Each structure stands twice: as structure tokens, then as C-alpha cells.
Amino acid sequence: MAFGATPNKDATEPAAANKKKGAGQILRLMDTDGDGKISPAEYKAWRYRIAYRNFAAEDANRDGKIDFNEYIAQLSHKERARFYWLDTNNKGFSSDGLIDRAEAGFHTKRFDKMDVNHDGKIDWTEWNNFWLAGAKDRFAKLDTNGDGVLGFAEANPKLDEKIAEKFKEYDTNNDGFISEEEFVAAAVRIAKEHAEHEFHEIDEE
Numbered sequence: 001m002a003f004g005a006t007p008n009k010d011a012t013e014p015a016a017a018n019k020k021k022g023a024g025q026i027l028r029l030m031d032t033d034g035d036g037k038i039s040p041a042e043y044k045a046w047r048y049r050i051a052y053r054n055f056a057a058e059d060a061n062r063d064g065k066i067d068f069n070e071y072i073a074q075l076s077h078k079e080r081a082r083f084y085w086l087d088t089n090n091k092g093f094s095s096d097g098l099i100d101r102a103e104a105g106f107h108t109k110r111f112d113k114m115d116v117n118h119d120g121k122i123d124w125t126e127w128n129n130f131w132l133a134g135a136k137d138r139f140a141k142l143d144t145n146g147d148g149v150l151g152f153a154e155a156n157p158k159l160d161e162k163i164a165e166k167f168k169e170y171d172t173n174n175d176g177f178i179s180e181e182e183f184v185a186a187a188v189r190i191a192k193e194h195a196e197h198e199f200h201e202i203d204e205e
Contacts, residue, residue: 023187027180038178040167047163051156058155065149071139072132079131083124098123 030038030046038046058066058074086104098121101111114122114130142154170178170186 023184
């Protein structure tokens, strides 16, 4: 499949089927009172468990807080992967380590900020420095008490808001609960969207 080509619709079906099976298992874990549907409180408790798990994964020294080095560590591999996906000169796999504006599809203003030496290319050092500066700004904004580390609430400032929005999205009949059918349907939809996104990103023969 060429880069950016339309994905084969049938190829998304296995991912959707697996997601449907997994969704049923997750729903049973979420349904703590066993009534066959998820209340707002059950959904919130589940999402908080996930958030705490993710927080703990970032907290490498287990001190209950995330310092800047821990914050950067969990983001850096994503940025490196993003950089090499954008470098399509060799189909994104055998990279030459440079990105031009046409490849990346960057807006000119952003590209020029990253292209410090103005050679019309972005190398990993330029990309990393630009990303690192942005990460420092984001960390500083999250660190609302200015102590140089992020507690759970600082690391997840909009968690409750996101939980409420996602619950409303899942609760398609607006009855205040998420049924198994609603949860599975949402999970399958998300799986298909994710699979289609992956197919758009992958450049292979």
C-alpha cells in the first residue's frame, strides 16, 4: 500500500472483532455491582484506575510524583517514532534522518522554527530541541504549585472533564448508563478508526 492510500476496509475487521471481544471482558470488570450496565460512578472509578496505573508507570522512582526527567522519558520515544514516520524518503523504515517540508506536510511557519540552520531540512537534533522546548513549557504549565514535580492531580488536570465527555459519548440513548451494547459499539468504532489511521500512516509494498 502506498503512503496515504485508502485502507482496505476488510483489513480493519479483525481489529474490530478483537476489540469487541475485549470490550465485553472490560465491561464485566467495570460492572462492579453486576447489574449489566455501567453507572457514571463505575465508569469514573475505572478511568481513575487507568490514570493511576499510567501515572505509576511514569513515576520511575516510585516517589509519588513525576519529575521533568520522568516526564520527558515517557514522551521521547513517541517523538522519535513520529520523526521517523514522517521521514518517508526511504518509506519510513530505512531512514536518512532528514525531513523536508513536503514530506512532513508542516505549516511553513512551524517548519521554519524547527529548521534552525535554514537548510530546508529538519534533522533529529533540530526536531528534538524544538520538541524539548515545547515539553518544558507544557510541564511548567502543569506544575501549578511550582515545586518542579507533578502530582497526580497536576498530571491529569482535566481527567474528570474527559471522563464526563467520554461517558456521554458512550451513552448513546442518554439514559445515564452505558449498556454492554453501547460500550461494545463504541469500542468497535474506536478500533476501526484506529486501524484506518494506522493504514494511512503505514507505507509498504
